[in-house]
Amino acid sequence: MEVTSVVQLDQTKAKDEYPNLSLRPLQVSDVDDFMVWASDEKVTRFCTWEPYTNKEDGLNYIKNIVVPHPWLRAICIDDRPVGAISVSANSGNDKCRGELGYVLAFKYWGKGIVTRAVMMVVETIFVEWPHLERLEALVDVENVGSQRVLEKAGFQREGVLRKYLIVKGRSRDRVMLSFLSTDYQS
Amino acid sequence: MEVDLSKITLRPFKLEDADDFLLFAGDDQVTNYLRWQTLSSKQEALDHIKDVCIPHPWRRSICIDNCSIGFISIFPFSGEEDRFKANVGYGVAVKYWGHGIATKALKMAVPQFFADFPDVVRLEAFIDAQNLGSQRVVEKTGFQKEGMLRKYAYMKGKLRDMFIYSFLSTDLPANP
Numbered sequence A: 001m002e003v004t005s006v007v008q009l010d011q012t013k014a015k016d017e018y019p020n021l022s023l024r025p026l027q028v029s030d031v032d033d034f035m036v037w038a039s040d041e042k043v044t045r046f047c048t049w050e051p052y053t054n055k056e057d058g059l060n061y062i063k064n065i066v067v068p069h070p071w072l073r074a075i076c077i078d079d080r081p082v083g084a085i086s087v088s089a090n091s092g093n094d095k096c097r098g099e100l101g102y103v104l105a106f107k108y109w110g111k112g113i114v115t116r117a118v119m120m121v122v123e124t125i126f127v128e129w130p131h132l133e134r135l136e137a138l139v140d141v142e143n144v145g146s147q148r149v150l151e152k153a154g155f156q157r158e159g160v161l162r163k164y165l166i167v168k169g170r171s172r173d174r175v176m177l178s179f180l181s182t183d184y185q186s
Numbered sequence B: 001m002e003v004d005l006s007k008i009t010l011r012p013f014k015l016e017d018a019d020d021f022l023l024f025a026g027d028d029q030v031t032n033y034l035r036w037q038t039l040s041s042k043q044e045a046l047d048h049i050k051d052v053c054i055p056h057p058w059r060r061s062i063c064i065d066n067c068s069i070g071f072i073s074i075f076p077f078s079g080e081e082d083r084f085k086a087n088v089g090y091g092v093a094v095k096y097w098g099h100g101i102a103t104k105a106l107k108m109a110v111p112q113f114f115a116d117f118p119d120v121v122r123l124e125a126f127i128d129a130q131n132l133g134s135q136r137v138v139e140k141t142g143f144q145k146e147g148m149l150r151k152y153a154y155m156k157g158k159l160r161d162m163f164i165y166s167f168l169s170t171d172l173p174a175n176p
Helices: A011-017 A028-038 A055-066 A113-128 A144-152 B015-025 B042-053 B101-116 B132-141
Strands: A021-024 A072-077 A080-087 A097-104 A134-140 A156-167 A170-180 B008-011 B059-064 B067-076 B085-092 B122-128 B144-155 B158-168
Touching: A021 A113, A028 A055, A028 A080, A028 A097, A072 A113, A080 A113, A097 A113, A097 B144, A113 A134, A113 A144, A134 A144, A134 A156, A134 B144, A144 A170, A156 B122, A156 B158, A170 B144, B008 B101, B015 B042, B015 B067, B015 B085, B042 B059, B059 B101, B067 B101, B085 B101, B101 B132, B122 B132, B122 B144, B132 B158
Parallel strands: A097 A134, B085 B122
Antiparallel strands: A021 A072, A072 A080, A080 A097, A134 A170, A156 A170, A156 B144, B008 B059, B059 B067, B067 B085, B122 B158, B144 B158
């Protein structure tokens, strides 16, 4: 598919619509807010992980995975975490590529929050990581809401990868979407 | 040159294949779209056979009259979420291009591999957008093109667009 579209993010308008939305590091002190979305099976339905059942596991996750993560931010409303968004890093010949992931507490679904958070990541990640050429996301074929979020944020759908992952014991097809550094014009 | 495709066989590599191995693995035209560095000596060929080909989970020599003219590698991923997937790669000596040998070899390899690795359900091949010959090989073998991955990875120092193809165990014909 020819890639000719360029996403021009209307930054002023978006800031007005979401004046209290911000991204910041997720900390151990955020664990109670973390547990709100991480223990909810509606939220984890398409995730590769099971819902968290105790705060100890949540603390360990934040200490061992979140804190050393190459790029992970809490999605905050009025500085309270309501979700998280991250970009993974690769090495060697795959260094040009990072994978986007995100999760949001159920109560906040349907308001365009994740779309806005994704746009904020797109605005900064290619600057923070000049070696990054491609941001990609792999979304479950049934997770139509998430596919729409990414398309609204300017990602291009590249295809369906059949039985790409085993999630909770079942093979799942995943839609591959990408956003290139050259797709972005500030 | 006439090639009788019924004479194509697959077998594991042996150290004795080193000279033949060097003929294709030492050729830039063959390694152009592979992650390998082109080999430059018989010693390197011997080392590669000993250190890579022989311990490999599934690498086969493509042979004519038991003489190695190429390779097929199918490499299962590790990791809990990925171990049911494997990556396909292959190469044939330039002298033998244009006879359908890679296609024939891949058609033989796919069912053999699924039989050897019954947990694997998905084979995938990442093929450079400019590598038309290889795209034809996988398409004739029955792989499905799933999409083009833009600027997916570096290959020999250049950022490449790649087509992703897959062959699932459920794609195997019921009566091969």
